[in-house]
Amino acid sequence: MAKDSRHHAHTVCRAVAKSRKKVRSAATSDLWRMxxxxxxxxxxxxxxxxxxxxxxxxxxxxxxxxxxxxxxxxxxxxxxxxxxxxxxxxxxxxxxxxxxxxxxxxxxxxxxxxxxxxxxxxxxxxxxxxxxxxxxxxxxxxxxxxxxxxxxxxxxxxxxxxxxxxxHVLTVVAPEIGEARDARTLEREEREARANAWFTMCPDGQGSYRGKFSIPELHGAMLHKMLLAFAAPKHQAATRDEEAPQVERRPSPERMGDAFCELLERMPADKLPQLGGLNATVVVTMDLGSLLGGLASGVLDGGGVISAATARRLACEAGLVPAVLGSKSELLDLGRRSRLFSGA
Incomplete structure (x- = not known):
């Protein structure tokens, strides 16, 4: 059986035992009297x-x-x-x-x-x-x-x-050497951050993508500013219904996620890099009846699906290309958005 530390001769043993007893007593006392x-x-x-x-x-x-x-x-x-x-x-x-x-x-x-x-x-x-x-x-x-x-x-x-x-403590206590060392350290950190930048994302099978990333501080600040432009209370006040109650709040994680989606939808396609002669564009395929008011989902070029309502919303600003398919989905005729032929 372990000995009671209060019976030890050393002051630390006695102090710890007494302190625990007193704190335990104080922790169970009525605080409303204070x-x-x-x-x-x-x-x-x-x-x-x-x-x-x-x-x-x-x-x-x-x-x-x-x-x-x-x-x-x-x-x-x-x-x-x-x-x-x-x-x-x-x-x-x-x-x-x-x-x-x-x-x-x-x-x-x-x-x-x-x-x-x-x-x-x-x-x-x-x-x-x-x-x-x-x-x-x-x-x-x-x-x-x-x-x-x-x-x-x-x-x-x-x-x-x-x-x-x-x-940056060296810059404060020894500026004669600190500034040069800080400059070299910052340059090294920026190089390593850019070289070690990574991004992963994958569908979760429930209608969402999940991912993680690590990017340099500069690019993280740029992304944060972009999202705040959509998620800030002033933007919410400017885009909400005028009859809705005017309640401002700090951007929540959910609001920042919504802002990220809005940023992607508003990204100008003509500013994106060319991939094999074509803009990095997501293609949605659906029949005309669903586009005009049906319920059938649209199919993404990667195999995913989106609802007809979302496809109609995107079609308001997207380019529409008519296609005629045969009974076995053979491509019989495919229109194009521009007068001239594309590279493909």
């Missing part, structure tokens, strides 16, 4: 308390790793043992162990976390940035100055904003 000011103040203090508790947890993790606790427990390493014992995902436990080891090398950041002045996410950004600084810096004080600068900024910024600032 004033609004007390609730707001205590919420902020509880957030700092969580950072302090995590600081202690990471210090203990680093000490456990130095003592090879995991190996003595039969695990491959301490992070795996820690993850198994506390039911953490293994990648999460590995990441937290790396942070614990990094905090050992960055005492100012560790001290700020112990005080509750920063969060674990802030600490991860700061230590990661300082660890990634070049090893060939002529001024040995640059890493310490970079860490102090990021700690000062962490008080006013969230971790995401701090990470953006951390990318």
């Amino acid at each position: 004033s609004d000011e007390d609730v707001a103040t205590t919420l902020l203090e509880a957030t700092k308390l969580r950072a302090q508790a995590e600081a202690l947890e990471l210090r203990l993790a680093a000490e456990a790793d130095r003592r090879h606790v995991g190996e003595r427990g039969g695990a491959t390493d301490t992070a795996s043992w820690w993850g198994h014992q506390t039911r953490q995902n293994r990648p999460v436990a590995k990441s937290r162990m790396r942070l614990a080891e990094s905090l050992d090398r960055h005492s100012p950041t560790a001290a700020a976390l112990v005080k509750g002045a920063i969060s674990v996410d802030h600490a991860r950004v700061i230590t990661g940035c300082v660890d990634r600084l070049p090893d060939d810096l002529e001024d040995p004080t640059i890493p310490a100055r970079a860490e102090q600068h990021l700690l000062a900024e962490a008080v006013h910024r969230d971790p995401k904003a701090l990470a953006t600032l951390a990318k």
Whole structure:
């Protein structure tokens, strides 16, 4: 049977046991008796308390790793043992162990976390940035100055904003070398982003296509601006029924998806690349009766189908080419949109 940590002599053991008991008692107390000011103040203090508790947890993790606790427990390493014992995902436990080891090398950041002045996410950004600084810096004080600068900024910024600032920390603390290094880094990132760009999409069999992509930041910003032009509240207000209630809202993921569809439908066909002498055009085949008001679906050139209503809507702006088919779908006559013959 495990011993009660409250009976241990070390102050850390007693402090953890007492803190757990007090926090458990506070967490089950009636909060309605607290004033609004007390609730707001205590919420902020509880957030700092969580950072302090995590600081202690990471210090203990680093000490456990130095003592090879995991190996003595039969695990491959301490992070795996820690993850198994506390039911953490293994990648999460590995990441937290790396942070614990990094905090050992960055005492100012560790001290700020112990005080509750920063969060674990802030600490991860700061230590990661300082660890990634070049090893060939002529001024040995640059890493310490970079860490102090990021700690000062962490008080006013969230971790995401701090990470953006951390990318250019050398330009701030050592502009004589930082600007040139940042320029080279940015050029390398742009080349790698363009070289590693990818796009995948496939039909899900239920009337939709699903896909993912990774594109450079510039092209991502261009796409985002295009979609906002369709999805922004001003565009909605200009295109909705005048009798409908005028309610503006921020573009939701669904609205952005609708804007993406609208962008594709409005893409000028004459501006698209030529594929074998023909514009990159989707061909929809359907009989005249369905086009005029029937219910039969239209068939895409790739084998998919669309409803007659959608085909009629697209036909308002598309080119119509009449075709005469025989009894076995043999092509007997095919019209064309232009007076002159096309390349095909």
